Amino acid sequence: MAARRTVVENCAIATVDADGTEHASGHVVVADDRIESVGPGPAPAGLHGVVRRIDAAGHLATPGLVNTHHHCYQWLTRGLAQDANLFDWLVALYPTWARIDEPMCHAAAQGSLAMLARGGVTTATDHHYVYPRGAGDLSGAIVRAARETGVRFTFARGSMDLGERDGGLPPDFAVETLDGALAGTEAVIDAHHDPAYDSMVQVAAAPCSPFSISTELLRQGAELGRRKGVRLHTHGSETVEEEKFCHERFGTGPTRYFESTGWLGDDVWMAHCVHMSDADIAAFARTRTGVAHCPSSNARLGAGIARVPDMLAAGVPVGLGVDGTASNESGELHTELRNALLVNRLGPHREKALTTRQALRLATHGGAQVLGRADAIGSLEPGKLADLVLWRLDGLAHASIADPVAALVLGAPAPVTLSLVGGKPVVEEGRLVTVDEESVARSTRAQARRLARLAAEG
Numbered sequence: 001m002a003a004r005r006t007v008v009e010n011c012a013i014a015t016v017d018a019d020g021t022e023h024a025s026g027h028v029v030v031a032d033d034r035i036e037s038v039g040p041g042p043a044p045a046g047l048h049g050v051v052r053r054i055d056a057a058g059h060l061a062t063p064g065l066v067n068t069h070h071h072c073y074q075w076l077t078r079g080l081a082q083d084a085n086l087f088d089w090l091v092a093l094y095p096t097w098a099r100i101d102e103p104m105c106h107a108a109a110q111g112s113l114a115m116l117a118r119g120g121v122t123t124a125t126d127h128h129y130v131y132p133r134g135a136g137d138l139s140g141a142i143v144r145a146a147r148e149t150g151v152r153f154t155f156a157r158g159s160m161d162l163g164e165r166d167g168g169l170p171p172d173f174a175v176e177t178l179d180g181a182l183a184g185t186e187a188v189i190d191a192h193h194d195p196a197y198d199s200m201v202q203v204a205a206a207p208c209s210p211f212s213i214s215t216e217l218l219r220q221g222a223e224l225g226r227r228k229g230v231r232l233h234t235h236g237s238e239t240v241e242e243e244k245f246c247h248e249r250f251g252t253g254p255t256r257y258f259e260s261t262g263w264l265g266d267d268v269w270m271a272h273c274v275h276m277s278d279a280d281i282a283a284f285a286r287t288r289t290g291v292a293h294c295p296s297s298n299a300r301l302g303a304g305i306a307r308v309p310d311m312l313a314a315g316v317p318v319g320l321g322v323d324g325t326a327s328n329e330s331g332e333l334h335t336e337l338r339n340a341l342l343v344n345r346l347g348p349h350r351e352k353a354l355t356t357r358q359a360l361r362l363a364t365h366g367g368a369q370v371l372g373r374a375d376a377i378g379s380l381e382p383g384k385l386a387d388l389v390l391w392r393l394d395g396l397a398h399a400s401i402a403d404p405v406a407a408l409v410l411g412a413p414a415p416v417t418l419s420l421v422g423g424k425p426v427v428e429e430g431r432l433v434t435v436d437e438e439s440v441a442r443s444t445r446a447q448a449r450r451l452a453r454l455a456a457e458g
Contacts, residue, residue, distance in 0.1 A: 002049045003031040006423065009042050011056035011390065012404040015380040016063050016364045020357060022405070028061055030386040033198060033422040038380050058394030059417060060404040062360065063379050064122025064387035066367025067333045069233075069271040069292035069321030072112035072126045072142060073097065073105050076448040078329045086239045086301045087211075090169050093326060096455040098174035102136030104447045109145035110435060111444040115331040116322070117151050118432055119413065122387040122421045123367070123377055124151045125292075125321070127233060127271070129158025129208040131176055131184065139188045143201055150426040150434040152199075152387065154371055156206035156233040157188040161217050167249065168212050178217055181207070182224055189228045197376050198385060198422065202230070209235040210254060211245050215261060222262040231372050232263065236270035239303045243275050255280040264289045269370045271321060272297075273311075274304045281307065285314040290370035293362065295339040296330070297323030305347045308340065308362075309354060319367030337363050337409045356409040386423040389416055 006029070013023040015038055027043040029036040037044065074097075081092040100108075109126065116124050126142055139157060146153035159181035162168030168175070176184065185205050193203035205225030207213040213221075218234075225232045237243065237254045250257045255276070258264055264283060269290030276284070284291065293306055311318050320340060325331040337359040344353035354362075368378025376385050391414040393399070393407045398414060401407035408414055419427035426434055 005036070005047055005050045006030040006420070007043045007047065007050055007053045008056050008061060008390065009054065011059040011061045013038065013061045013380065014360060014405055016361055017379045017381050028380060028388060030388075030420065030423045033386055035380060035382055035384050035386050035388070037382055054390075054418065056390055056417070058392060059390045060393050060408055061380065062389055062391065062408070063364040063377065064389050064419065064421065065120045065333050065363045066123045066319060066371065066378060067116055067121050067322055068125050068269065068319035068367045068370045069294055069323055070112060070116075070124065070126050071128065071324030071326070072109040072145075073100055073128060073130065074324035074326035075108040075111040075331065075444055076100070076104055076451050077326045080326060084301070085241065086303060087169065087241045089301060089327065094170050094174055096451065097130045098132050098171060099451060099454045100130060100132065100135060100138070102138055102141045104451055105138045106141035106145050107440075107443040107447040109142040110149065110440045112325060112331055113146055113149040113151055114432055114435055114437060114440050116333060117149055117419065117426050117434075118416065118430070119332040119334045120389040120391065120416050120419060121333050122152060122389065122419060122426070123154070123371065123373070125154040125156060125371065127156040127158050127206050129160055129206065129212075130174060131159070132174060140191070143192050146201065148435055149432070150421055150424065152377070152421055154202050154204060155188070155192060156204040157185045158206040158208050159185060159217065159221070160208045160212040162212050162214050166214075170212050175212070178214060178220070181217055182220055185221065186224060186228065189230055193228070193230055195229065200422075204231040204233045206233040209242070210250075210257065211242060215250075218258075218261040218263060226267070232265070232268040234263065234270055236273055237275045237280065238272035239301070240275060253277075253280070255283055259283060267372065269317070269319075271323070272303065272306065274298055274306045276307055276311070281310055281314050281316060284311065284316045288317060290317040290319065292321035292370060293318055293340060294321040294323040294328070295336060295343040297327040299339070299343060300327045305343055307347070308344050309347070309349045312358070317366065317369040318362055319370035320363045332413070333363060334413055341409060356403075356406050359409045360405055386420050388420050390418040391415070392417045
């Protein structure tokens, strides 16, 4: 059957390929679910099967954004524990989170993913680790929401087995057993993981964090993930309190502890990595362990400034993450490009920390690297999957900024005129076309109130 083509013309293009190729006015041709051609000037003449031709003057075309770390369920608990550090924030919210159920998780995932998609995210990640007994199929509900929203999705099946009585932070009724966590993770991999090049859903094995999981869960979780051929994800080196916890409990810092349990490698990525020594960064670079940088959440919880410029200089793969919306209430990734640049310029490298092009690369190709999908997504190149975004830059907020990448990164959040995932529209003129935003808002509001009521009842 002849290919169905979408032609986008007359826009600025940032391909984010290896050479950082940009076109002041160019074209992108999409054939079915793949990018067929990218280049300067108008599209080639004589194309057959063109079903849509877009005059994108005044726009910037980029690869779709890639969110490498999130907790969708937290959409229902935004705005709480507003002035707490990470440990106090967790202690305050775990008792509420332990009452989530399947309808809540579906609604929260719809809200989280809809907000991401509306802001230019075409590949999203959710790290879900709270599995109360009798709560239903939480993983299935979240994956279903991703399919409904139309984003490409990595579901990081999390787990916790270290409750308060064993020296961990979560309440005992919020954790699984070691065997239950491993069995649950394997079941989700078997049910939902698709390793194909054009996969819409992939699964990672993702024990939560050093202060909520046993050493045995880390070791066996890594073994399980590698036996099943999936990637590994966890939190690491987020706060000084975590550093202290690891030294007191394990006699070493987080990076050495992770390495001793099989948790450094080119199939691993970790969220945050704020408190990293030179030796830690060298270990990540040597093993090609990835990092999900979450600047807004790090600032919200007072965690510190991650050494992103040093990581990039050492060759560590780094992507961007929103993190859960209980610590980043906006739930948007396109604002993280600006925040990543600004926050890192507050560090020792000052104005030389990150450029606008580096910020865009973190959010696209960097994220694709971290998720192990850089061969398929993260740049606009022929043969790659047609995940792309058209940002409108000719309106009041951006029209006087001559450099379109600077307008996107440093300016106000740019409207999304079109977002394609595998060549299919997910956003048109700033509105989702896959789900009804008003219905999602009503559902999330109702489920947030139900969760708050259950938590208050104890």
